[in-house]
Amino acid sequence: MRAIRGLWRWRSNPLRRPTDLAEAWLALVALVVTLIVVPVAGAAIGTAAQDSLQRSVRDEQRTRHLVAATVVRPLGLTALEDPDSPSTRRTQSRVLAHWTAPDGTPREGTTLADLETPHRGDRFAIWTDEHGRITPRPLDRATATSHALLAGVGAAAGAAGLVECGRLLILWRMRLRRYALWDQAWNRTGPDWGRTEAGS
Template sequence: MRALGGLWRWRHNPLRRATDLAEAWLALVALLLMAVAAPVTGWLVGRAAQDSLQRSARQQQHARHLVTATVVRELGGTLPEADPESSSARESHSRVLAYWRAPDGTRRHGPVLADLKSPHPGDHFRLWTDPRGRMTTRPLDSATATAHAALAGLGAA
């Protein structure tokens, strides 16, 4: 609002310099950009991110499968492939050697993080795999995609 006052004040003032008028106009343009362009830019970026992330979430939910794995033996330690979305993944999971059936029917095995406090051979747990049976992280859900899109729009604005 000060920009409008600056323009009005310098309108017919005999002491007005060209730089005073330019400064007032620049302040008005900056105010308009902050009030209009920033929210529009944020909305456009957020909308584009929302579309892209929701499409990615749908693809992941279609391509990733939750399968049941069986513990062969405990390995001890942790794996670096812990789900980054879970803050306590390393603390609440045990490193085990396990086997599971891939969605295509092939039998797979390997070291994984099981959500078991004290795993024993034969214990069952669930893990996410791709269509070929390779371990992967859980798919992105719709709410997380929306939150990420909102943050992208806010950051752009």
């Protein structure tokens, strides 16, 4: 909006310098580019991230399985950061457990169990791949969508920042050029400043 007001103000002002008009045009062009590029960049990156993440969701939900594991023996407690609440720590039990893989293979290994006081024979659920190796919980659709949205917003903010940095860089160069022209004009006028016979 300032660019439009600036263009209107400088349209026929006798004090207008070429650099004033150029700065106003630069601001207007930056505004138009921002209004076009920022939403397009955000939408493009967000859509690409959404497609990729939803494909990952489908793959993980197809290849990861929730199976029942049985405690062989407890190994102690482990404090973990809760991903849903960064300020909260939760305690899980480390146990030696055995389970049957989706392909029917018996498995045994160390894992974390959501059991406060695990005892031999207690059952709990774990996520495994098709061969029975322990894996993290599969990504859900809502989380994937929120990550894609954040990626789109980040891309839009980055595009806006790049446009503004470009505008500021060009403006800085224009001002350096203006100061150089002022110095040249002052060097031509300075020696004669205030002399009556100089015609000033």
